[in-house]
Amino acid sequence: MGGYWSGILAILAINVIFAYGIFLPVATGQLNLGGAGFQAVGAYAAAYMSYTYDWPVALTLILAMVVTGGIGFAVAFPILRLRGVYLVLGTFAFAEVVAGLILNSETLGGAIGLPVPAFVDYEVPVVLAALVTLFVFYLMATRFGLVMRAVHDDEVVSDLMGVSLRGVKVAAFAVGAGLCGLAGGLYAHTFTYVEIQAFNALVSINVLLFVLLGGTQTAFGPLIGAAFFTLLPEALRVLLPQLQASVASLFGAAGDMRAPDDSWRFVILGCVTVLMMVFRPEGLVTRTLVERFKPRRRSGLAAAEASA
């Protein structure tokens, strides 16, 4: 496999794990706009142990996940007291605090960053992404997953049904943070270098977009969202020059030989985002859509009615 495609596959796999990390709190109705912060914690935890103590990758990844999950757990208690847009701002602020702390930390390389000696090829993120996907599908099939979705739909009624709102939200937030940390650790070992600029606000916004546009009602959503938004820019990278050339030739001009202007990709990406929000506000994959593709399980009564 070419380096280009294996690179994209690695990014896709990391984004899928990252998206599931944000999906879990979002599926309970908690928007998390601090994705980059959690990813940075995981990335720097892995990078630091790999760089300073030469830890093997398996250990750095576990550490990245546990440390980030632990921080997510600790942060969840104060931060989940916030609601709606205040929660969004609170998680966003968390990511800014993380970035600020890392930027000012000598040990973590400050503005320069840290090299990561251990490189992992695309297989590792791909296998881990598959495992994480299975894990989230499993989780969503349990009563815990049921309760997560219930809390998303109606907190008052969930509470009256005996659901611990706090417990469900904190658990989803912390486990999600752990997954963001794993995505960060994989990022560190895939790019073999971490610098805090890579974990900026745009990253947090993008991953939340993956999740919201993919759909938050089923575990298919983040998978589709991450795939779509990782591959679309790449497709545009290839298609855009051709598009520009054909538009140019339409006006009789010679094909535009300039390197494709990166900003146009964002324009198209932005338009696609707006269109999806207008036409599929609940995300690409909704519960109703999934049900439509499932084989109908006819019960006795339904069968009797049908034959009558």
Add this chain to the structure above:
Amino acid sequence: MMPPLLALQGVSKSFGGLEVITDVAFNVEAGGRTALIGPNGAGKTTLFNLISGVYRQDKGSIALSGEDISDIASRRRIGLGMARSFQNIRLMPHLSVTENIMLGQQARAGSLADMLTPLSLFGRTKWRREAEELLGRMGLDTYPGEVVATLPYGIRKKIEVVRALAASPKLLLLDEPAAGLNPTETAALSDFLAEIAETGVTLLVVEHDMGFVRSLCDHAVVLNFGRKIYDGPTGSVQEDPDVLEAYLGRRNRNEDAAASAREGIHAA
């Protein structure tokens, strides 16, 4: 003597200075079928919200089986044996019918093992089977996998009742379960609830349909402007002077409406 299953004493509740429940006291005896009736805005739903713990009363006490539950968190009350339905359907729109029922079981299935066992991945668990069985008893087994948001009103109304039942409550609080159902469905619901009551479940039902109330309930509590005005057998509720005044008095205060109603009768 056994304490009553539910006992309210001197319960009052204000919203922003306006008292909507005033010094309400009544008992619901175990095994009874009590109706809670009253004109629109009398405070019936608010009383349900106080009993289930959505709001806390300003004054008075609410006791379940003799134990004061005023300080017990709303989420723990269903575990003590009371479950409720909602006047405005409050099903989870993105969950399937069966999933909504399984949510109703939550108070009995909150252990870590229960939480982390898949409900359907490897065949149907006992929880799912139990939920489907309950739906079947209500004649709702046509729709197990359907997402609730797509179902008609009457069906969703019934699912609300079944979800409350899924908690296996001792005391079932139903807020206008027959509203919006046609006469056949209403009669079927009445039979179904009578059957539930036979199994030892105590009913406290808010309902405007007096036919439904008379066929199902043996006891009635009437509220008007947040005060209890009647507490006695269902049979004599419509002869009670206070109750008559509450319903007719409302009309008297609204002379125009009464006049146009009379005209309507003459024109017909």
